[in-house]
Amino acid sequence: MNWSQIFTSSIGKKLVMAMTGFFLVVFLLVHCYINANVLFSNPEENFNRAAHFMGSNILIRIMEIGLFLGFILHIVQGYKLELQNRSSRKSRYAVTAGNKTSKWYSRSMALLGTLILLFLVLHLVHFWVPSRFGGLTDVQYDGKTYHNLYAQMQDIFAVPWVVVVYLLGCFSLSWHLLHGVQSAAQTLGISSKNYFGTIKTIGIVFSIVVPLLFALMPLFVHFGWQINTGGVSLLF
Amino acid sequence: MQHYSMNLKLKVWRQRNVNEQGHFETYDVENVSSEMSFLEMIDVLNEQLIAKGGEPIAFDHDCREGICGMCSMVIDGRPHGPWKGTTTCQLHMRAFKDGDKITVEPFRANAFPVIKDLMVSRSAFDRIIQAGGYVSVNTGNAVDGNALPIEKDKADDAFAAAACIGCGACVAACKNASAMLFVSAKVSHLALLPQGEPERKQRVVNMIAQMDKEGFGSCTNTYACEAECPKEISVLNIARLNREYLDATLSAD
Numbered sequence: 001m002n003w004s005q006i007f008t009s010s011i012g013k014k015l016v017m018a019m020t021g022f023f024l025v026v027f028l029l030v031h032c033y034i035n036a037n038v039l040f041s042n043p044e045e046n047f048n049r050a051a052h053f054m055g056s057n058i059l060i061r062i063m064e065i066g067l068f069l070g071f072i073l074h075i076v077q078g079y080k081l082e083l084q085n086r087s088s089r090k091s092r093y094a095v096t097a098g099n100k101t102s103k104w105y106s107r108s109m110a111l112l113g114t115l116i117l118l119f120l121v122l123h124l125v126h127f128w129v130p131s132r133f134g135g136l137t138d139v140q141y142d143g144k145t146y147h148n149l150y151a152q153m154q155d156i157f158a159v160p161w162v163v164v165v166y167l168l169g170c171f172s173l174s175w176h177l178l179h180g181v182q183s184a185a186q187t188l189g190i191s192s193k194n195y196f197g198t199i200k201t202i203g204i205v206f207s208i209v210v211p212l213l214f215a216l217m218p219l220f221v222h223f224g225w226q227i228n229t230g231g232v233s234l235l236f
Numbered sequence: 237m238q239h240y241s242m243n244l245k246l247k248v249w250r251q252r253n254v255n256e257q258g259h260f261e262t263y264d265v266e267n268v269s270s271e272m273s274f275l276e277m278i279d280v281l282n283e284q285l286i287a288k289g290g291e292p293i294a295f296d297h298d299c300r301e302g303i304c305g306m307c308s309m310v311i312d313g314r315p316h317g318p319w320k321g322t323t324t325c326q327l328h329m330r331a332f333k334d335g336d337k338i339t340v341e342p343f344r345a346n347a348f349p350v351i352k353d354l355m356v357s358r359s360a361f362d363r364i365i366q367a368g369g370y371v372s373v374n375t376g377n378a379v380d381g382n383a384l385p386i387e388k389d390k391a392d393d394a395f396a397a398a399a400c401i402g403c404g405a406c407v408a409a410c411k412n413a414s415a416m417l418f419v420s421a422k423v424s425h426l427a428l429l430p431q432g433e434p435e436r437k438q439r440v441v442n443m444i445a446q447m448d449k450e451g452f453g454s455c456t457n458t459y460a461c462e463a464e465c466p467k468e469i470s471v472l473n474i475a476r477l478n479r480e481y482l483d484a485t486l487s488a489d
Contacts, residue, residue, distance in 0.1 A: 094339055097460065
């Protein structure tokens, strides 16, 4: 018996998925909170200042490396498990129970994850690459220079098909989370008679609210909508 | 309920032995009573096959009262058929109607090789039990069963987990052919009781190691197992198994 089994056994591999999954859920919360600036009054300045903070804070830059590792681990381990699980039944059924005994999205995590991965690559090319490697215009607030990431958003989301792709990305994310949150809690052993219902409810609320907020962002930028807060800066 | 008789078309998996490729064959079964069990219906079909000089369909069965865990089969994509909380032997033909075409397959998983037709080897489960699904008892005078106090809640949960008959429907239902519901029931049953305490950590680690060796897939929490389990074992046992495993490996000396 030794602790390294935690990562090599079947339960251990699932634990890696659950822990990285929860880490990515925390990232989604932060990402959603920062970007929600674009939904309110004065989106350009509020969002650019927030993005500047995220891009210049040393702790957050270090976390960014951890975030990439978290993504890679979740993706690689996910595919490995999917292949292994598929090969554990070489002779297939002629008839399957389908949706009678389980939800389609719980059976389609690899597919949904792949859609999110494709979206993620596009998303990084759109925003992360120009932020880190140049390609953004500059803007001045109170005599200080900031990258105008908001202008980049306006450019990208001016194209209708891009907005549609982003909305589809949010849909995939929502379905992925709908299974993922409660599944991670189950794998980590947090689920029990007393909390099963609560955990499921939290999972459902999270997987609807967060992707919905993300989905509103390209729509708001594309159509120039904003929620009037009377000049008060919200969220940041 | 009105009794009725029906004519059915049965599409059944035929496979001579573990090494040969299997295939489906279709049979007509006439005058099936709604009061027959599914296995009795196959008995009737087998008598017809024997009378015509054919090879009867091999299938597993023993007690035929829903408690031994021997009967198996996947009926129209459902291990033990369409009824909830029911083994194949307790599935009655009133679940079907005249003219139905029913597909009958063996439980399919690499860890459950087909021996013949609808019979599979579930010895992998036996080896998992041998790896730790027991309590060691010293010889000597029998101890009074009531001498050891057990909390009511724990006794109830342990009893619910102990209801697992080890039939393998969870593996058959799981898209990953995972044995987690079975193992979690066996681990929970003993982990909740004081008798299981001395071997608690070693048990879960060894049973999981054996489970992985047998080639079952890993659990992705779709909960199809719980939906198909004839004894309605709860997936919360899987969460307990995960906890037990984490505790045992992290606190290993």
